[in-house]
Each structure stands twice: as structure tokens, then as C-alpha cells.
Amino acid sequence: MVIAHSLGCLAVLRYLSSLRTDWNLGGLVLVSGFTRKLPALPELDGFITSGLDVSTVRQRVQKIPVLRSDNDGLVPSAFSDELATLLGVKAHVQSGAGHFLAEDGVTELPRLLDWIQ
Template sequence: MVIVHGYESSPDANWFPWLQSALEAEDIQVTVVPLPDPQDPVRTAWENAVSTALGVPDTTTVVVAHSLGVVTVLRVLETLPEPWELGGLVLVAGFTEPLAALPELDGFLATDVAVERVAPSIRERTVLRSDTDPFVPPKASDDLARRLNARLQVYPGAGHFMAEDGVTRLPPLLDLIRSQ
């Protein structure tokens, strides 16, 4: 199990520690990737960190990514030599295009991801979004779910799924992972 945080975050922020503890209590090995310089992300550095943590995925591998970590994970998957297969991918507050609310990330997001190309290699695909996200418009997450041919789950009032939004636990996410 690999968990990837997002912009201005860390492995010990938001719901990541709770999820890691819950999974480890069930004897599931968890890696929460510490992305370098999360306040000023550099695309290659983030991709290298995720690539190192992920290695070569297989049908037992599940990846959970949040926010800018979503784009990073998808880019790493896009570069894997085929064939490869991932057991599950859960994208929380996911998007792939520049966001009006975060223009400082435009350079990081300048090129799109070949989402449609990676989708067939991922067994279970789910996108979680809120209806009150101040950074990622619902359409951005909806478009990602459509392009991935993924299930879309909407959590009312969850904001950007951060501690500041009151989200320090995400039990439906744990249930999703258990079902994969």
C-alpha cells in the first residue's frame, strides 16, 4: 500500500496517519511517501520519490493519492514499461489540469497525463471528491473519473479532505481499500 500526499502537505498531515495506522493494524504494509519540498514542488523530484516508493506494482498493490499527489502518481504510472498491473488506485480530490485557485502550480501542471492509457492496467479505480472543495472544481475530478473510467464518490462538505476541513479520518476510504 502506497499513500501519496499533495501540495503543502506531508505524511503526518490530514488523514494520512490515521489511514496508515488503521491499515497497519490489519497487517497491511504501508509506505507514505515523503515528497520533497511540498511548499514548492518540483515535478521530477516528486515523480522520482513516488517511483522509488512504488517500484513495479502488481495486483496486490494499492495506491492512494491526494490532490497534487494524484497527478504525480498518474505520471509515474504513465512511464512504467508495459506490461504492468496495479490492484487499485484511489484518487482523493484528484485532477490533472491547472487550477484557477492555485496558479502557482501551473508550471507543474503544464502537460497533461495520458490517463486513458494507464486505466486498463489498473484493476480498481475510484475518484473521491467533495462538493465543497475550494481548490479543485467538481468538474476537474469528474473529468478525471470519466477519463479513467473510474467510480466517482462524492462526500458532501469534505472541502479538500484536509485537517482544516475537519477531515482527519476517512472511514469510507478504508472500506474502499479493504474491498480492493
């Protein structure tokens, strides 16, 4: 099980997509994930590129929950929804969680327990 947040989602997806050996993963939880350049954080543009092929990931990961907030000021909801669609899943929405940071009032995510057990 791998859990990633924000830019970490892109980093994990890139890594998994690059693996050329046979591999399988029980679960991959992506929180506030995206694959597009973020209007709110243009300083990340150099790291964020288009053309990520997630087909291998989709085939080799048993469970892929994508979690987003309805008021994320950094990652637009549509970006997380698009990532979920690329992975063949539907995004789960946690209302009012912002970018899932302590400063947004999020210090625990009990919802993840259902996905990691």
C-alpha cells in the same frame, strides 16, 4: 494499492503512465484529483500540464475509486469529475469535506476502508 491526494494524484498518474515495463496494480484511490491548472493555485501551473494519457493506467489498475467533495475550494468538482471520466469511472462525492484537510474537519476517511480491503 496506492492512495493519492490532490497534486499527488497527478504525480502518481504521470509516473504510472511513464512505466514501460509490464505492470498491474490492484487499486488506485484518487482523492481531490485533477489534471487541469487550478484557478486557486496558479503557482502550480508549471507542474500541471495537459495531455496526460491515462489509458495505460485504466487498463492496468483493477479498481480506481475517485473521491471528491462538493465544496472543495481548491479543486473544482468538475476537474475531479473529468479525471474520473478519463479513467472510465464515476466520481464518488463526500459532502462537505472541503479539500479533505484537517482544517476542513477531515481527519479520517473511513469510506476508503471499503476500497482498500
